[in-house]
Structures are given as C-alpha cells and as structure tokens.
Amino acid sequence: MRLKSEALANQLRGEIAPVYLFSGDEPLLLDELADQARSAFRKKGFDERTVLTVGSGFRWDELNAEGSALSLFAEKKVVDLRLPTGKPGRDGGKALTEWCETPPNDKVLLIISGKLDGSAQKSKWYKSIEQCGITVQVWPVEIRQMPGWIMQRMRSAGLEATAAATELIAERVEGNLLAALQEIEKLTLLVEPGTSVDEQMVVSLVANSARFNVFKFSDALLAGERARALCILHGLREEGAAIQVVLWSVIRDLRELAAMAVEQNPSAHQPLEYNPMWRKRQPMFTATLNRLGEKRVIALVRQLGLIERAGKGMHDGDPWSGLEDFVVRATIA
Secondary structure (H helix, E strand, O other): EEEOHHHHHHHOOOOOEEEEEEOOHHHHHHHHHHHHHHHHHHHHOOOEEEEEEEEOOOOOOOHHHHHHOOOOOOOOEEEEEOOOOOOHHHHHHHHHHHHHHOOOOEEEEEEEEEEOOOOHHHHHHHHHHHHOOEEEEEEOOOOOHHHHHHHHHHHHOOEEHHHHHHHHHHHHHHHHOHHHHHHHHHHHHHHHOOOOEEEHHHHOOOOOOOOHHHHHHHHHOOOOHHHHHHHHHHHHHOOOOOOHHHHHHHHHHHHHHHHOOOOOOOHOOOOOOOOOHHHHHHHHHHHHHHHHHHHHHHHHHHHHHHHHHHHHOOOOOOOOHHHHHHHHHOOOO
C-alpha cells in the first residue's frame, strides 16, 4: 500500500505490516519517519534490531539469513535495511521479492532508501513491497514551501509567529531543514511562553545559517530571482568563495543556454558535456530562454566573458561588482 507521510501515524496504530519502505532525498524527513516507525514497532513488541547497509561488498545473503534466523529468546525483531542508492540490483531485487512472498512472522523489514526513479517503482521487487507492506515517498520541501513548513513546525513546538518571521527564517536557512529545526528549538528556549515571534525577534535571535553555494546562485539567476541571487552572491563573497569558482558555475550554465538559443529546436538540446542533472534542470533552462531571448543571452555571455577576464587580472574592474551588475541584467523581466 502506498501512503502519504502524514497518513503513516494512523496506519502504525493498527496492525504492523511485514515491510515498510521509506524513500526520498531529504535525510531529515526520512529519519523522522523511521523514528516514528521504530517507536511504533517497540510498542508492539519488536524490541530487537539489526541494521544492514547496502554498499560495496554487501551480500544479500545477509538479508536472507536474517529472514530465516531464529531469535534466541523468541523476541520480535526489526531488520533495518539501508539502501542509499535506491537500486538493490538483481540479487537485491530477488531477495526483497522473496522476503515479501513469505515474510517472517516475528520480524518487520524497515527499508530506508534514497530517491527511487520511475524504473525502480515499476520493478517487481517494489510492487511486491507495495502488495505486502507500506511504501512512503518523501518529497523535499521547496523554497516557496519553506515558510509554511516552518510555521507548522513552530506551532508543533508551541510557538506562534508572524508570516514575516517565518519568511525571514526561511531566507536565512536557505533550504536547510535541519538548520530550521535547530533555530526553532532555540526559539522555544529563548522566547517567553505566549509571545508571538516577529521579524525583529528573528533578526536578533536567529543565526544566518544559509547554505550559500554556487549552484544555488546559478539557479536563482536562471529563475530570474534577483533578490535571492544577490543575497547568495553576497553570502559567497563574505564566506571567502573564490571568484573563479562562482564564475565557473554561471559560465557553464550560460554556455548551455547560448547553445540552446542558436538551435532550431531548443527543447531537444543535449548538454555540451555529460550532466546527470540535465533532465531535472532542462525546464528551468527552457523558461529562462523564453524569458530572455537569444539576443540577450548572447549579450550576457559576452558580459560574463569580460567579468571572467577581470577575475583573472586581464581586464579592468572588480569581478564581484561586475557580477552584481550581471545579476541585475540577467533578471530583468
């Protein structure tokens, strides 16, 4: 059975399923689901626990052995299987399918997996788990969803906050869910009960935990998000990031955008170099090209070339100031 994460608690209050599979690429949310499940298992008498991690050298015979092993004290056991890649391979798929066909009465298999692609969800082993047990797919919290997510977590912690306060926290943690939770925990200690957290309190109490990096800078540029791009750019400079590294990410993406612009069928463009993230980012590139147009893309590439030369000491001007001007030009609607 496939469930949403918010429906898991209700299911766990009933009969424990033989197999649980939690998958996704947000570690914090996966860990929370796993902790919730383990707590429910303990209440139902599953006191023993074995952890297996699928990696280099892992033998699926270990899972088979756990399935057939008898507990010394006839206690119920949780077999905690970690599958970071989301790909068990042929042997793993066979082992998981066999477990689901004849699940042990005294064990529950808890699988914590990385994000599963479409082919994995169509596989025999995945369908066997859906028929035998419970699957929950965890989705990352997008930037636009962060303020609402933070508001919900603050209320769960007994805090009330203004919309401006949650938006500021979201801006400062820049997608880092763990940092957001840490700041909420700190607020519960520092804020008087019954006090509503406002923007000024966040300014004085919440650290700037933003995970600034060059990839987020480039994504903000492509999306036309001027304020966010400038915020990340200033963060990178304050953190002492090398200007050459910052320029590299932008030049790489602008080069792809320029290549798309001169093609007769931009939607069919393939990266100039192998890029495993291309399929996920392609819609953003297409939207950027539609927003800017071919002439502006070519002009921006030329401007970026001058900034790169300034970064190498081959042209007059401050490359950081040049990038600020570039951000303004690249994000004009």
